[in-house]
Amino acid sequence: MPVYFSDRQFGVIEAVCARLIPTDQDPGATEAGVADYIDGLLGAFHFDPPRIWAGGAFSGRFGGSPGFATFHRLTPLDELAWRTRIEGSRGQPEREWNGPVVGWQERYSAGLEALGSDFADVGPEEQDRRLEANREFTAFVYDHACEGMYGAPEYGGNRDGVGWSYIGFPGDVQPRGYTDAEVSGP
Amino acid sequence: MAGRDFDAVIIGSGPGGSTAADILTAAGWSVVLFEKGRNHLIDAEDPSRLATDFSNDEIKFFARHFLGPDPLLEPRTFRVSEEDGDRTHTGEVNNVPSTVGGGGTHADGKVPRFRDDDFRVLSEWGPIEGAALADWPLTYDDLEPAYAEAERLVGVAGQAGANPFAAPRSGPYPMPPGAPMYGSLLTAAAAEQHGWHPYPAPTAVNSVPYDGRPACNNCGFCAFFGCPIHAKGDPVASLQRALLTGRAELRAETFVSRILVRNGRATGVEYIGADGATRTESAGHVILAAGGLETPRLLLLSGFDHPLIGRHVMFHFQSYVLGEMPMRIHGYKGRSVTHVHDDFIVPDADSRAAAREAGLPWFKGGMVEHACPAHPLVEAKFTPWGPAHKDAMRASQMREHLLGFCMQGEDLPQLANRVDLDPSVRDVRGFPAMRVTYRPHRHEQAASAYYGAKMEDCLRTAGAGWAFTYTSPSSIDPKPISRHVAGTTRMGPDPATSVCDAWGRVHTVPNVVVADSSLFPTGAGYGPTLTLVALAIRNMRALATERAG
Numbered sequence: 197m198p199v200y201f202s203d204r205q206f207g208v209i210e211a212v213c214a215r216l217i218p219t220d221q222d223p224g225a226t227e228a229g230v231a232d233y234i235d236g237l238l239g240a241f242h243f244d245p246p247r248i249w250a251g252g253a254f255s256g257r258f259g260g261s262p263g264f265a266t267f268h269r270l271t272p273l274d275e276l277a278w279r280t281r282i283e284g285s286r287g288q289p290e291r292e293w294n295g296p297v298v299g300w301q302e303r304y305s306a307g308l309e310a311l312g313s314d315f316a317d318v319g320p321e322e323q324d325r326r327l328e329a330n331r332e333f334t335a336f337v338y339d340h341a342c343e344g345m346y347g348a349p350e351y352g353g354n355r356d357g358v359g360w361s362y363i364g365f366p367g368d369v370q371p372r373g374y375t376d377a378e379v380s381g382p
Numbered sequence: 383m384a385g386r387d388f389d390a391v392i393i394g395s396g397p398g399g400s401t402a403a404d405i406l407t408a409a410g411w412s413v414v415l416f417e418k419g420r421n422h423l424i425d426a427e428d429p430s431r432l433a434t435d436f437s438n439d440e441i442k443f444f445a446r447h448f449l450g451p452d453p454l455l456e457p458r459t460f461r462v463s464e465e466d467g468d469r470t471h472t473g474e475v476n477n478v479p480s481t482v483g484g485g486g487t488h489a490d491g492k493v494p495r496f497r498d499d500d501f502r503v504l505s506e507w508g509p510i511e512g513a514a515l516a517d518w519p520l521t522y523d524d525l526e527p528a529y530a531e532a533e534r535l536v537g538v539a540g541q542a543g544a545n546p547f548a549a550p551r552s553g554p555y556p557m558p559p560g561a562p563m564y565g566s567l568l569t570a571a572a573a574e575q576h577g578w579h580p581y582p583a584p585t586a587v588n589s590v591p592y593d594g595r596p597a598c599n600n601c602g603f604c605a606f607f608g609c610p611i612h613a614k615g616d617p618v619a620s621l622q623r624a625l626l627t628g629r630a631e632l633r634a635e636t637f638v639s640r641i642l643v644r645n646g647r648a649t650g651v652e653y654i655g656a657d658g659a660t661r662t663e664s665a666g667h668v669i670l671a672a673g674g675l676e677t678p679r680l681l682l683l684s685g686f687d688h689p690l691i692g693r694h695v696m697f698h699f700q701s702y703v704l705g706e707m708p709m710r711i712h713g714y715k716g717r718s719v720t721h722v723h724d725d726f727i728v729p730d731a732d733s734r735a736a737a738r739e740a741g742l743p744w745f746k747g748g749m750v751e752h753a754c755p756a757h758p759l760v761e762a763k764f765t766p767w768g769p770a771h772k773d774a775m776r777a778s779q780m781r782e783h784l785l786g787f788c789m790q791g792e793d794l795p796q797l798a799n800r801v802d803l804d805p806s807v808r809d810v811r812g813f814p815a816m817r818v819t820y821r822p823h824r825h826e827q828a829a830s831a832y833y834g835a836k837m838e839d840c841l842r843t844a845g846a847g848w849a850f851t852y853t854s855p856s857s858i859d860p861k862p863i864s865r866h867v868a869g870t871t872r873m874g875p876d877p878a879t880s881v882c883d884a885w886g887r888v889h890t891v892p893n894v895v896v897a898d899s900s901l902f903p904t905g906a907g908y909g910p911t912l913t914l915v916a917l918a919i920r921n922m923r924a925l926a927t928e929r930a931g
Contacts, residue, residue, distance in 0.1 A: 368438030373599025
């Protein structure tokens with residue numbers, strides 16, 4: 197259930213991410229829930245605390261008390277920054293000290309519309325053609341798709357660590373760390 | 383603590399400010415530290431407790447500005463020169479962390495000392511056209527006791543005697559080196575074959591339990607990340623000591639907006655607290671340790687008008703030489719950099735000839751870090767999207783196979799390179815944003831080309847299939863990414879040619895004392911941290927002694 201995107205928009209962004217980081221013999225963006233990550237970023241303020249900075253010090257995946265899942269509270273200034281960044285300045289003077297800001301939500305709405313609401317239904321070659329034709333938006337989504345594929349699962353993507361396991365990366369290893377032999381040896 | 387009078391206001395809680403707090407509170411002073419960033423380091427009410435906010439989280443630290451500053455709230459602007467107009471870039475420009483602990487929180491903690499002749503470049507090597515070279519108003523010998531004390535206070539792991547180019551030391555390092563990274567061992571062996579002298583990098587990271595904090599466990603999320611277990615002493619050791627005396631108060635999320643001056647003496651500061659209200663705090667001394675960019679900005683915002691405030695900004699001209707190795711080198715295990723070599727700092731007959739060919743009387747390179755940190759999110763962002771993405775990430779050309787060097791090239795001070803107030807861009811509080819104007823001198827570009835070729839050869843000796851060099855700044859991105867910012871309130875004996883005296887005191891308002899790398903007349907080819915900490919130790923102790931006497 198998306199918290200920000202409409203079901204239709206979510207279908208499109210899921211199809212976009214599936215082209216950016218495809219499924220092959222290993223899981224891709226679809227299995228990792230990359231679209232959920234992006235939905236959770238644009239809808240960060242639907243969560244309390246907002247889904248901006250996961251907590252610390254440890255996730256619990258390698259021992260220690262699991263703190264990642266408890267996101268940091270935001271100061272008023274940081275809430276101002278992240279709402280402005282995500283929602284845009286919306287004509288509010290307190291958000292426009294250097295002029296209006298186009299938010300990420302608006303960039304995604306415009307970008308998804310440009311790719312076409314039928315994006316999920318056309319063939320892969322046509323999908324790639326449309327992604328190439330909207331280069332700037334594609335690069336913008338790809339940036340977030342990488343975060344959703346390889347970032348900590350607590351942010352909504354990298355489901356069950358599939359992004360890390362297919363590339364052979366252990367993830368966040370505190371408090372275990374690595375032994376001297378693991379550091380210095382081949 | 384409301385209503386008490388403080389002996390000093392300290393602006394900034396990075397290595398400079400924390401050291402100032404440590405030395406002054408030990409001498410019996412009461413101090414208040416103002417930090418505009420948030421506190422994710424230490425419990426200000428119970429300083430025996432360190433925070434648990436830092437984590438092995440690429441999204442938090444690489445993508446979402448957790449250590450600050452937020453480029454939307456506090457944009458900075460950049461241009462190469464005045465000829466570019468007001469600015470060519472707005473937003474994220476050289477973001478040394480803005481947080482309790484300052485630059486110490488993100489660094490992988492390399493803390494070399496300068497060499498003796500780094501303090502007298504002008505008289506030792508001679509002038510270079512277009513550069514404002516100046517000797518330091520103190521010698522290495524003057525600073526050596528403070529260097530030794532800095533290494534003890536922060537906790538530095540290293541091996542005395544391993545570096546043949548090192549200046550003389552009065553004693554050993556407090557801790558032995560930590561585990562060398564596999565990639566570093568390969569580059570160190572190749573460097574030795576080329577006749578250089580790699581040695582274990584002096585690092586402000588515990589290799590054994592030290593100062594009540596654990597040894598590093600090599601988690602690999604080191605450079606650019608805060609340490610989840612506080613094995614990095616640089617940001618926290620001095621600050622914790624100061625707070626434990628009960629004579630220091632830490633106010634985070636507090637922006638100092640003005641140093642108040644009357645009749646040539648500072649009376650205190652005006653500041654904006656977390657609640658947004660503006661208040662003043664009086665004190666006998668103002669210690670300014672906001673870093674190479676924000677220290678001159680605050681002086682300018684306060685109406686200090688010495689023409690050299692903000693001038694001569696230096697960053698280090700960084701040469702990154704990377705090569706692809708046939709084997710997996712797992713750069714994500716370890717402390718980011720475990721070997722360095724100093725050979726390129728010391729000119730020889732060949733480098734002198736190369737300098738003359740480049741039309742320079744001499745050039746110097748910088749300390750070379752043998753480096754291989756790597757993480758998947760950064761790697762992914764450099765990888766194309768589409769079917770090729772998965773293959774590339776599995777092969778992991780970058781994270782698993784890239785090995786390299788980073789030379790911290792000494793960049794010469796130039797009058798035109800400066801920090802000033804942007805004429806129209808503002809921060810969220812309404813104050814003029816900081817603007818950097820910077821263009822490298824051909825000195826450091828020539829040194830980079832010369833030594834870059836040698837480093838590429840060395841990587842091939844180490845087994846790299848190919849090697850290439852890129853620099854920062856470069857023609858692709860003229861904004862220097864090095865966070866080693868120095869020189870913007872240079873010290874010297876003559877008030878006409880310097881902003882501060884040999885003890886860090888602003889010539890025109892001597893109870894304002896700068897305690898960060900803004901003081902440096904030249905930048906050396908080494909990171910600034912240990913030297914700025916040593917200067918702060920020396921200068922704060924002199925301040926405390928002068929007042930006691």
